């Protein structure tokens with residue numbers, strides 16, 4: 001199999017995870033990394049055993065050896081970096097959210113189509129094997145018509161006023177935080193599973209900690225620093241800690257999402273439940289290899305991930321036999337397996353047919369985030385203004 005060459009822009013929390021997952025495919029070499037400056041690039045390359053280090057991402061994009069560019073930087077840089085890569089004819093995997101708003105995302109979709117490059121947004125959580133199984137159960141009619149879908153994504157890494165990260169700053173992460181940063185994981189997974197997209201919503205957003213203590217020296221995501229009182233400066237926060245979103249879906253389902261980053265004890269607590277005209281299903285990311293099945297007039301059940309008895313389209317995303325756990329880190333291998341597999345086979349890019357989330361998916365997600373911000377502002381139900389649909 002021809003070896004494909006990947007280049008990573010950004011060597012922080014997710015950069016390390018992408019490098020490791022790519023190497024698990026066996027036919028991908030991670031040949032280059034770019035960071036904010038040369039010193040940071042050299043240390044990231046050293047840490048991740050990557051041969052080439054660039055202090056300017058444009059040099060990585062212009063490296064003729066690189067086939068696929070991964071954009072793994074703060075959200076503000078997603079648009080210019082993905083656009084530069086697409087215009088250079090590189091295939092692109094961009095982390096979520098695709099950009100700062102739907103206007104930028106729309107330009108990226110158009111540019112990627114014009115360039116004919118393979119493009120993907122890394123909505124990895126739809127790649128949990130039991131999430132795939134739930135989708136196949138819905139498609140096969142086992143659940144019946146989905147009436148309700150509800151759940152949450154709760155965290156506590158921003159619980160304290162001394163917890164700080166670029167995501168808190170609208171200028172770097174975008175106007176929405178809790179909904180755009182973690183809510184979009186839930187929204188992508190749920191729309192993917194039930195095959196319906198959000199058509200209208202009502203949102204309530206809260207900034208529970210309006211002033212935070214910004215450390216004078218910033219750290220990567222999830223890195224907690226041991227600092228003294230003089231090591232901070234007070235800053236006003238212009239993004240939400242919490243979002244509650246009530247939704248109506250295109251196939252008649254109703255839903256509700258609670259996303260919050262200041263819930264003590266909740267680490268990465270993502271979960272959903274769907275209630276259909278035949279069965280209910282419930283799943284949580286902190287126990288990803290178990291799914292509850294609810295029945296009327298029968299005993300409820302627990303589906304333990306088992307590729308041997310899953311739908312083939314789901315079971316193929318289970319590398320380990322029944323009872324052997326697969327988790328968050330494995331989901332990245334599966335996204336990349338689908339994207340790099342598509343490139344390897346030289347198939348044409350069609351963002352409505354490929355088996356992986358694309359820039360179009362990212363655009364649809366940001367249209368929902370735009371509607372969430374509008375509804376929270378107006379205090380009314382808002383129809384989602386899709387510039388284009390078809391991702392779900």
Ligand code: NAI
Nearest residue numbers: 010011012013014034035036072073075095096097220221
């Ligand atoms: P991070 O802060 O840990 O890492 C970002 C890296 O980008 C840093 O090393 C920083 O130095 C580098 N960077 C900043 N400006 C740069 C520039 N001009 N050129 C090159 N590198 C530059 O952030 P984290 O958590 O890794 O997040 C990065 C992206 O990944 C975000 O968009 C986030 O939403 C997404 N993400 C997705 C996850 C998922 O589950 N799919 C998980 C965590 C993050």
Ligand code: SOE
Nearest residue numbers: 013155181182185221261268
């Ligand atoms: C921080 O909230 C974060 O790293 C998100 O950015 C990721 O998307 C999520 O998977 C884990 O938490």
